[in-house]
Amino acid sequence: MRADGRPGRRRDWAVTLVVVAALGLGAWAYLTSRGDDSGALWSRLPGGTDVAPATDARYLSECGDCHFAYQPGLLPARGWDRIMATLDDHFGDNAELDPEARTAITEYLIQNAADTSHLRRPAQIVRSIPARDTPLRISEVPYIKDAHKDIPARLVTGNAKVESASHCDACHVQADKGYYNDSNVVIPGHGKWTD
Ligand code: HEC
Ligand code: HEC
The missing domain is CATH 1.20.5 (Single alpha-helices involved in coiled-coils or other helix-helix interfaces)
Incomplete structure (x- = not known):
């Protein structure tokens, strides 16, 4: 003053x-x-999520036992519905649950599926899938396949430390946080991915 x-x-x-x-x-x-990721500045800042992290405790323990607990936003509801209806024949494994757990997990997945998300990546996933298709594999969704088309097979299926395109968390070091930006990828035995 x-x-x-x-x-x-x-x-x-x-x-x-x-x-x-x-x-x-x-x-x-x-x-x-x-979580916008159009290559703009904010998508490079820490904290930007591509897909909402999986939070349901029961989902994480029941479906995160054999593999990475994929975020619900990585598949449309019809894909989750089909997966949860065929758990007795789950990619060659039996992943059956008691009916109560199955109902609760199905609800969680469907309520948070790619077609309910406002984030850009889930929207791209949904847009890339023809309406007549119900994909069971995230790794086979056209948008996801296309994102990986430049990675040689020797670094994925031919790489003992990765083995399968399904093992998102082998390369995306913050996959559990729902962060898939290509600036944050380390391929085991190869190193940081730079394109
Ligand atoms: C008994 C082990 C086991 C359990 C439990 C299990 N899975 Fe799987 N799951 C597998 C196997 C094996 C694959 C195929 C992995 C591969 O091809 O590399 C798979 C693949 C998947 C895929 C496709 C991955 C891709 O390629 O994109 C999804 C989605 C999936 N599981 C969802 C679930 C859900 C949801 C649950 C819980 C209800 C669950 N899984 C529980 C064994 C299991
Ligand atoms: C072998 C390692 C590896 C595995 C396994 C893998 N990714 Fe990737 N992913 C990459 C690399 C490397 C890129 C960047 C490719 C490029 O720039 O050409 C990428 C790109 C992406 C992109 C686009 C990123 C961007 O900034 O545009 C998404 C989304 C993605 N991956 C999701 C997944 C999901 C979901 C899974 C599991 C179902 C998965 N990835 C499995 C290595 C991997």
Whole structure:
């Protein structure tokens, strides 16, 4: 305060700075929470998710036992529905559950499936699948297959530390957080992926 009772210029500046910083932070939080990944700046910032992380405790324990617990946003509801209806013949394994657990997990997957997500990656997944198809494998979804078309087979199926395109978490080091950006990939035995 100056003698005439008006705040000094310095304080005006300080207030302006605080307001600008708050707006910037708000915009950053909004953009990263949308998980947009169009190659824009915010998609490179830490904290941006591509697919909402899997949170249901029962899903994580029942379906994360044999392999990575895929996020529900990686398949449309009709894919999850079919998987959960055929657990006795699950890719050559028997993954049957008691009816109560099966119902609860099916509901969780369907409620959070790719077709219910507002994030960009699930939307791309859904858009890439013809309406007549019901994919059971995320790794066979056209968008996901296309994203990996430049990776030589020797680094995937021919790589003892990866073995299968299904093992997302072998290469995407933050797959469990729902973060699949190609800037954050380390292929075991090969190193960081740079394209
Ligand atoms: C007994 C072991 C086992 C359990 C339990 C299990 N799975 Fe699987 N799952 C497999 C095997 C084996 C594959 C094929 C993996 C491969 O080809 O590399 C697979 C593949 C998958 C795939 C396709 C992966 C891809 O290629 O994109 C999905 C999706 C999947 N499982 C979902 C589930 C769900 C949902 C549950 C829980 C209800 C579950 N799994 C429980 C063994 C299991
Ligand atoms: C062998 C290692 C490996 C495995 C296994 C793998 N990925 Fe990838 N993924 C990559 C690499 C490398 C890229 C970048 C490819 C490029 O830039 O040409 C990529 C790209 C992607 C992209 C696009 C990223 C971007 O920034 O555009 C998505 C989405 C993705 N992977 C999801 C998955 C999912 C889901 C799984 C499991 C079903 C999976 N990946 C399994 C290595 C892998």
